[in-house]
Amino acid sequence: MTQPQVIVIGNEKGGAGKSTLAIHIVTGLLHAGKRVAIIDLDLRQRSMAKFFANRLAWTAANGFPLPQPVEPDMGDGTKLAKADPAEQMERFDAAFAEARTVADVIVIDTPGGDTTLSRAAHARADQIVTPMNDSFVDFDLLGQVDPVTLDLLKPSIYSESVWEARKHRAINEGRHAAIDWIVMTNRLAVAEARNRRRLDEKLSKLAKRVGFRVGPGLRDRVIYRELFPFGLTVADLSNEIRPVAVSLAHVAARQELRNLMQALGLDDVVAPLNAAA
Template sequence: MAGSGPHFLVFANEKGGTGKSTTAGHAAVALAAQGRKVAALDLDTRQRTLGRYLDNRAASIQRLQVVLPMPVYETFDPGRGETLDAVIARLSADAEMLVIDTPGRDDAYAREAMARADTLVTPINDSFVDLDLIGEVDPETYRVRRPSFYAELVWNSRTQRAKSHGASVDWVVLRNRMQYVEAHNMRRVGAALGELSRRVGFRVIPGLGERVIYRELFPKGLTLLDLHQIGGASIAHVAARQELREMIAGFALPDAEPSLAPLRAAAGG
């Protein structure tokens, strides 16, 4: 990708509580662990979840005096007088991947980031509450009635990018917390997503489980790839690490190694 600018990996969902920022943070670190030059940008000036997570990681690196994969990162603040274009240009200067986390609400800067996406990731919890963001479902048949406003927004962003850059956008819907959903409901959600994906044009991949582990790692800014820095790592940690590896592989990013050998080497296993 040399000379063509970074690949934009944008995490967007107008609904909060879907694990969007957690997923974005782990993805940014995992890609850095592959040896890529990664930059990360948090557009949620109020919550700053991604920015605070990476602040915590930088502090852990300093405190423990260890070398860990670390992306370059910033939190965008329009109050500083710098445009989003200028911030993106600065972060893009030496980056192979630019990971952008958007606010969990409709936002002008989020829309601008979506219009730049090469890979657009929409995390959802595996429920009809979250599915409603993408499409309206019939309460009797559980068939999809129509795409939602958000699906139309994504469609317009993809159309805009195709016109301005002549490039397609890979829209990925990430099913988080699948392990904790009743099986019959999970099948219904899966069937509705499958139907909607054919109509709207997105891929569906499994995401991260509802694990206390992810919340516990936040204060230190660690990921499951840092097991050698986590005292008392358990079988649950190893299983969660595999979820992360499979999620990164599912993004099907350019030049990614399907075997994720660099990830295993960086993770120490």
């Protein structure tokens, strides 16, 4: 049996848009007919899990059959967050094993911090997707810059974590099991800014140094936030499904989602998004 692709959404800083990116990747995959399993390791907040619970409730109440991912049961997240690491790993291992039997793709959302579960997820990834805000505050987790010249000095703590995950994967599965790492600048303001040009320059230099690709993220659009309570994304919108007023902005948002999927190498997901209204 073909092993499922494992996509881990990771960044040790909170507020970078990990869950927003995760739910859009999942819904894009679902509309392409993929069997998707989700594992939400942000045990306290569980934004991705709540989103798909909202989706199930909204579709049931409105009679629209939208595709839904499988979520292996890890128990009460709040209680599990207080459990010892051994119990947490036991629950994660069981959920991951179940996901491998039912899915083409497993999407794992991780917390904004360094945890045992997050490290374990990264070590199992085929692809790590790291969103970051358009800010040197977020860049600091990837690389350190000189405070006077802004020259890139060295990789920082999250880059080192990904390096460890890659090394762990290579030791356990061989060099062929390389992890593809993509960093995406997320929640971009619409207007161009001098800070962004500086950031893009440092990001390109760091990419060559530590081995990640730079991809397109999602802009800071109202429609992304408006659709969240319903468990919907722009991939779900159609002539029938329009819980909020839409405009030309949702067309641009759908194009961003297509660009995101192409950057992840999920070309077979793009055609269904083109076909959607």
